[in-house]
Every structure is written in C-alpha cells, then in structure tokens.
Amino acid sequence: MDSNFSHKVWQEVELSKMVKGGIPYPMVADLGGKIGTLYGVYDDVKGVDVRGRFLIDPDGIVQAMEVLTPPVGRNVAEVLRQLQAYQHHQKTLELMPSGWQPGKPTLPPETETLTRAGHVWEIWKPDLAF
C-alpha cells in the first residue's frame, strides 16, 4: 500500500535492524490498492491490502495462494514447503500428499493414480499429515 518513501523509512528505521542490510527483495508501492484489487486482496472499506500471498511459477502461473485478514501473520515454513513440493512435482510429476516434506513419501504421477486407487493407505498414513 505504502509509498516508496514509507518503504525507505521502514527499511532504515526498523527492517535493517532485524535483517542485516534490510530485506533484499523489492517492496512495491501499491498506491490506491490497484495491484491488490487485481489480486482480490484490497479491502476498500479499510483502504488496505489484506495479507495475501501468491506463489507464481516460472511460466507465470499462480500455483498457490493464501489470504488472511490483518490480525494474523503468515507461516514462512509453509510457503517454503509448498515451493519445494511444486518444484518436486514439476521435475518428477509425482504428487505430494497432505503434510508432505522433502524426503517423505510421494504418490505416483496422476496417470498411475487410478490403477492405485484403494492402495494409497499402503503408502500414506494420517500421521504423515502433520
């Protein structure tokens, strides 16, 4: 939402004290919530962008998104898990069941899934979801 001037002050006054050199990625000025509107995360009553997060792949396709109201912050570990899962899928076409973490069991590519219907329980157990 904020201007480049506000981003600069926030970097200098606060963020650079949390992360050496400040945060390394571009901070976009979404004045008037134009980009937020484009992505469906602009609250026109409060005049702010809510906490939206979009994971976009190298072809420009939105693979995942998460939108929260302002009081609760996001979980960085979950974004990284999703990124690793999509990268693994794009490389192998394997499917990542609930709670998948790198190194944990995957399911075979979609084309083989039908022949395995009824056998997922042999690979995946509910405790792997957590």
Next chain:
Amino acid sequence: MSVQVGREAPTFTAQAFHQGKAKDINLADYRGKWLMLCFYPADFTCV
C-alpha cells in the same frame, strides 16, 4: 478479474523500493523464476 490457481497471474507495472533505490517493476520480468508476491496492510505492521 480475480486470481485463480492454475491460471496466469495478472501482470502489472509499479514503482518499487529495492536496494536503496526506486525502480519500476513489471511482474513479467520474473518469468523463468519462481516468485512470491506478498501483500500486507501497511509498513510498520507485522507481515
């Protein structure tokens, strides 16, 4: 228009603050890389 998973992300051009300088950013410049686009209500709030 709203965003849907599995569909192309809407592109935009905007001013950004990066490495101490103002610059123009176009979402399409990030083709070929994974990209995370994050919105938050305001500077000086938790993210």
